[in-house]
Amino acid sequence: MLSKRATSAAQMPRKVVLVIFSGAKLLDITGPIQVFSEARFEDGTPAYKIEIASEPGGLITTDAGVVLESVRLEGVFAEAVDTLLIAGGDLAASPNASEALRACLVKNVGRPRRIGSVCLGAFTLAQIGLLDGREATTHWAVCERLQHEHPSIIVKPDAIFVVSDDVWTSAGVSAGIDMALAMVEDDLGHAAALTLARLLVLYLKRPGGQSQFSFELRRQMQDARGRFDDLHIWINDNLAEDLSVPVLAAAARMSPRNFARVYQRETGMSPARAIELIRVEAARRLLEEGSDAVKQIAHNTGFGDDERMRRAFVKALGVSPHDYRGRFGRMTPGDSASVS
Structure with a gap:
């Protein structure tokens, strides 16, 4: 090299x-x-x-x-x-x-x-x-x-x-x-x-920390017929709740097996992956615009704990929530000891 x-x-x-x-x-x-x-x-x-x-x-x-x-x-x-x-x-x-x-x-x-x-x-x-x-x-x-x-x-x-x-x-x-x-x-x-x-007047780094476009835009493009629009609105209103396939299927008025199959076909991703990305998207907005500590955001968006949210952020965006807030949001005293 x-x-x-x-x-x-x-x-x-x-x-x-x-x-x-x-x-x-x-x-x-x-x-x-x-x-x-x-x-x-x-x-x-x-x-x-x-x-x-x-x-x-x-x-x-x-x-x-x-x-x-x-x-x-x-x-x-x-x-x-x-x-x-x-x-x-x-x-x-x-x-x-x-x-x-x-x-x-x-x-x-x-x-x-x-x-x-x-x-x-x-x-x-x-x-x-x-x-x-x-x-x-x-x-x-x-x-x-x-x-x-x-x-x-x-x-x-x-x-x-x-x-x-x-x-x-x-x-x-x-x-x-x-x-x-x-x-x-x-x-x-x-x-x-x-x-x-x-x-x-630029950010020094945007290395994947801000992806090219959000999950919501990707979802709208792929789910062109809007079959799961109401479900996605419901998901965003219930991020801290149990969002397993049986729960999602019930909300969509479908059997779990049929729901998982149709959702994958219509959106191009599994329900579990979609939920993780929707939660990441919601957490991103809170990190950019709000002042809640990372632990509180992890709880509010359904990750349960900040370590689980950290893994999801690294997988989806290439940076930790703490680093993301450092680049694009407001730091709070409670975040100083967050896992990065």
């Missing part, structure tokens, strides 16, 4: 190349550029040198109609490239990269210290085989497509970004900013990244 933190006594700026193409999403490009352009070494000098490249070079029109000047991608490798990032395109367009772009990337893929993608750019990395056997993510709307077209990839649909050795992938659009900030932290350290996050 390549070295994660290349250092130099002279503190030379690291070269970051954003790879674009006709129709590339503007924020996929400008978001990471803004992060890298603001990053500084301790002496105040720029930490990164940024170039925008395309396979043919020249003027490239983005999805927003903004025209960007680019250099030829082949030419950027004349000097060392630290980070190569592939932008994504519009969701309505084909995510397939041009043959010429794929050929150029295949030829040079081993040269950057670190390579990554923003949003649909993951498809380009997948098409050149770079994501085979790796965990990766992309925009939530096309995660299933990425998994279907490239079954060897371990797709993480809820992640904001995923790091697999020296290959990074981010979710949709603004998640590229989170990933770029994490790269800065990896390169320059926590203090430098925290200073940068404050300057840009």
Whole structure:
């Protein structure tokens, strides 16, 4: 694996190349550029040198109609490239990269210290085989497509970004900013990244702690016919109660066996998993907006104890409730000794 933190006594700026193409999403490009352009070494000098490249070079029109000047991608490798990032395109367009772009990337893929993608750019990395056997993510709307077209990839649909050795992938659009900030932290350290996050008015970390979308949105999309809408309202009103399959089946006026089968078919998940995610979602809102201690929230949302809630949070979001509140909510004195 390549070295994660290349250092130099002279503190030379690291070269970051954003790879674009006709129709590339503007924020996929400008978001990471803004992060890298603001990053500084301790002496105040720029930490990164940024170039925008395309396979043919020249003027490239983005999805927003903004025209960007680019250099030829082949030419950027004349000097060392630290980070190569592939932008994504519009969701309505084909995510397939041009043959010429794929050929150029295949030829040079081993040269950057670190390579990554923003949003649909993951498809380009997948098409050149770079994501085979790796965990990766992309925009939530096309995660299933990425998994279907490239079954060897371990797709993480809820992640904001995923790091697999020296290959990074981010979710949709603004998640590229989170990933770029994490790269800065990896390169320059926590203090430098925290200073940068404050300057840009950003969270320093959103590493799965805020998933791409909530259980409720996922449930609405999958249960399109709304067969269990009333049940889900009832569940949210009774989170602290027994929500076993027999109880849910009775509330839905179905037999337990038929309920479990139909619920799985209609929503894409088991009743037990759905209950756990609904409870996590409710606990998230309380952690963000309220001031109750974590133990009290665990009780109110039906987890029973904070350790059980901690395990559910780590499984669903990748962070503990205590860490989640530290990033997105208000800390209370009673939380200082919580399990994290």
